[in-house]
Amino acid sequence: MNDYQIAEYLLAHPEFFEHQAELLASVRLANPHGGRAVSLHERQMDILRAKNKQLELRLAQLMHQGQKNDGLMFKLGILAKRILTEQKPAAAPQLIEQVLCETFGVTAAVRIWDVATPYAQEDFVGMPNHEISVFANQLMTPYCGNEIKLDVRQWLTTDAAPVLASESFALVALRNPQGDEANAFGLLVMGSPDAQRFQEGMATDFLSYMGVLVSAALSRLLASSESQCLP
Numbered sequence: 001m002n003d004y005q006i007a008e009y010l011l012a013h014p015e016f017f018e019h020q021a022e023l024l025a026s027v028r029l030a031n032p033h034g035g036r037a038v039s040l041h042e043r044q045m046d047i048l049r050a051k052n053k054q055l056e057l058r059l060a061q062l063m064h065q066g067q068k069n070d071g072l073m074f075k076l077g078i079l080a081k082r083i084l085t086e087q088k089p090a091a092a093p094q095l096i097e098q099v100l101c102e103t104f105g106v107t108a109a110v111r112i113w114d115v116a117t118p119y120a121q122e123d124f125v126g127m128p129n130h131e132i133s134v135f136a137n138q139l140m141t142p143y144c145g146n147e148i149k150l151d152v153r154q155w156l157t158t159d160a161a162p163v164l165a166s167e168s169f170a171l172v173a174l175r176n177p178q179g180d181e182a183n184a185f186g187l188l189v190m191g192s193p194d195a196q197r198f199q200e201g202m203a204t205d206f207l208s209y210m211g212v213l214v215s216a217a218l219s220r221l222l223a224s225s226e227s228q229c230l231p
Contacts, residue, residue, distance in 0.1 A: 072206050075103045080213055089220040093124035096214055100190060106197070107166055109155035110214070112174060112186030116223050126155075128187075136184035139173040142207035144198035156191045166191025168198040172211040176219045185222055188214055 001009070010016055017023065082099050086092050093110040100108035111126035113133075119125065128136070132150055146168050156166055174186035188211065192198060 069206075076206065076209060076213070078103050079210070083213070083217040086217075089218075090119055090122055092217050092221070093122075096188075096217070104190075106170075106190045106192050107156045108191075109152075109189045110174075110186065110218070111152075111155060111189075112218055112221060114185050114223050115221050119221050126186075132187065133184075136173045136187050137182070139171065139184065139187075142173075142204040142211065143169075143171040144202050144204060144207070145169060145200040146195060146198075152187065152189050153191075155189050165193050167195040168192050170198040170207055172207055172214070174211065174215040174218060176222060176224065177212065177216050178219060179222070179224050186215075186218065 079096070079099050083092055083096060086095050093112070096110055097108045100106055110124050111128070112124060113126055113128055115122070115125050129151070132152065135150055148169050148171070150171075152171070153166070168191070170190040170192075172188040172190075173184040174188060175181045175184050190198070
């Protein structure tokens, strides 16, 4: 019999060691850490300890991620509260940039287009080139990475936060929750000096929630909502 057949036999006949109980005490196995040989019981305990350490490590990782998620949800709550209590629609874009900077520690820029007439001259209004418009329309989930091929880096440039300070970026398309969601009406760009902050392939659930929240707040500025806009 080969090793596989022996293992299959023992699994199929668990009563074997009941009939051959003396084997459990006499079998000696090599210690994986070197040194003396150990009994079968001792080897089993070593295996269980190793598995226990792996489970403890996994549990610690899950708890850390849970705490991190709790912190993100709390920060999203702050963002929601601030923009929902802002009475002037035209003040919302700058407020969003400010809250993201203060609460999330990122440099942020909001640019929207197709705005209502009263807001046509505001700083947050941008007329995107064809490449940016197509990119925003096709961006169904947030983009994260260290490189941006679009000409949007300059949006993050301020006196306090030069564009070169950002080493990783997140781009979120803004869509009207009460209108045409197929076409984006704007783009939220975030930059971080931490090159690991926004990584390609990372989970983007919270960024998606943020996009929905910001889109809803800024939809009051759109031409489609002009009849409801406040000056």
